[in-house]
Amino acid sequence: MMYPERGTSAHINLSHLLHNIEVFKKLHPGPIMAVVKADAYGHGLARVTDSLKSCDALAVATIEEAMQLRSFIPDKRILLLEGVFNAEELELAIEQRFDLVVHQFYQLDVLLKSSNAKPLLNVWLKVDTGMHRLGFDWADYPQVLDQLKQVKMIKEIRLMAHFAQSDQVDHQQTQLQLQRHQILQQHDFECSFANTGAVLNGLSCAGEWARVGLGLYGISPLADRFAADFDLRPVMQLSAKLISIKTVKQAETVGYSAQFTCLQDMLVGIVGMGYADGYPWSEHHSHVVIRGHQAPIIGRISMDMMAIDLSAVKQPLIGEPVHIWGSEQAVEQVAKELHTIPYTLVCGITGRVKFHVIDSL
Ligand SMILES: Cc1ncc(COP(=O)(O)O)c(C=O)c1O
Structure with a gap:
């Protein structure tokens, strides 16, 4: 039997960062100052600094x-x-x-x-x-x-x-x-x-001197346009894994405070990502992406886990990657659904998440 790992991770794509710098150089005719406060908006100052050398x-x-x-x-x-x-x-x-x-x-x-x-x-x-x-x-x-x-x-x-x-x-x-x-x-x-x-x-x-922060990380602060609309690419890919799958019967509830009630028998997935990893506890709900399918988050976010509705995913497997935000779904979209701003989401990722640097496309 193959055992899964918790696998809660953030991949930092430096070629996307380099690409985004070029996009801003085309958009702005003047010096670019890269804003890297708050550990480069949660991306890791040590990880990104080398790639910012072409900024002024x-x-x-x-x-x-x-x-x-x-x-x-x-x-x-x-x-x-x-x-x-x-x-x-x-x-x-x-x-x-x-x-x-x-x-x-x-x-x-x-x-x-x-x-x-x-x-x-x-x-x-x-x-x-x-x-x-x-x-x-x-x-x-x-x-x-x-x-x-x-x-x-x-x-x-x-x-x-x-x-x-x-x-x-x-x-x-x-x-x-x-x-x-x-x-x-x-x-x-x-x-x-x-x-x-x-x-x-x-x-x-x-x-x-344009002081550019969020956009360099491939995220748009604008309410009506996402980064992709400007050909910006997300630098952070946040993902976790399915660590448990179970069928919950109709009328049973899922998670703390029994906040979610199953309207029918349903397949529920538990993902190894909670508010102690930086996914915010909220009254509002977003979704995650598995194999290209959206899976709504259900019930309360716990400290270490979240529950998702697996109805749209055929034969889900323990250990499957679950995309939280990045290329599969824009962090701007998650922020909208959670009634927050993308700044708080990327800055909120905690030291418990394992970071990996991707150098090339
Ligand atoms: C004074 C100042 N300049 C520039 C920025 C960069 O803003 P943005 O991340 O929206 O590009 C910030 C970010 O909060 C800031 O406080």
């Missing part, structure tokens, strides 16, 4: 992420998207040649108080053009810009902003942000405004 810069959120990235890639420009929080981090950033976002007065204060006078630091002045998350207020940024120009340790200044809803091109807020971005571009500095949604919607400006 890389961006992360925390100084720890930046340090890890620097150990993989000694020469590339690395931008700290939240900047530094104190003088020690500033010294580390200078030593490691990190570019810094400056988005609040306390960061300006750290820069002004530094005794470091060698012009080594590149800063990206973040302006709040309407997102209202990070960035200096629209009214304050000219004064901050003047102050930054006086800081001796600063070598280069760039201007940066972030779209609140790059998926809504015609929205009043997007239009206001676009107007403000045009004004920012009139300064004599390079700029960075666009994220994946902005590039896919044609909102990026020629020559700006």
Whole structure:
């Protein structure tokens, strides 16, 4: 008898990543900054960094992420998207040649108080053009810009902003942000405004540094268009295995809280993937794919398992691969069905899932 393995795995297809970079280079006439925060959106920073060498810069959120990235890639420009929080981090950033976002007065204060006078630091002045998350207020940024120009340790200044809803091109807020971005571009500095949604919607400006995250991993953030519509290919293939099959009688229930009741006798499969692997517990239900057939997820997601309806699968076998998301079904579709966003799904994959790297097509 052949015994199955749990086999819960994520395959990371680097040739898809390389392909996606080329797609973005065609879509955006300007430098591309690959956003690799949160362990490259759950894909694994160490796994993907080498493939991102043709990008012009890389961006992360925390100084720890930046340090890890620097150990993989000694020469590339690395931008700290939240900047530094104190003088020690500033010294580390200078030593490691990190570019810094400056988005609040306390960061300006750290820069002004530094005794470091060698012009080594590149800063990206973040302006709040309407997102209202990070960035200096629209009214304050000219004064901050003047102050930054006086800081001796600063070598280069760039201007940066972030779209609140790059998926809504015609929205009043997007239009206001676009107007403000045009004004920012009139300064004599390079700029960075666009994220994946902005590039896919044609909102990026020629020559700006597009900061592309989700799209590089072959996923679309847009509500109405999936990545495949832009010829982007999914980098992560998430799969698990059928670890149990059983017939459950009509009127019996499946799983915790007896949430699913069988309307007839039915074949139920148990898949080795639960919320401790990163598949979210949700009131909503999606489905998985087996041999090209959709199998609805039924009942509650457990910590280590999920139950599926095997009615559509002929003679299912223990140990069969079950596709959760990737080429067989877009993660955007799963996100839609679970009433969430694809970002949370890929970022949520836990260390229990075994990763494998695929280098070629
Ligand atoms: C400041 C900033 N720029 C760029 C990005 C990349 O966005 P996306 O993954 O939608 O391309 C993010 C992601 O959250 C971000 O916070």
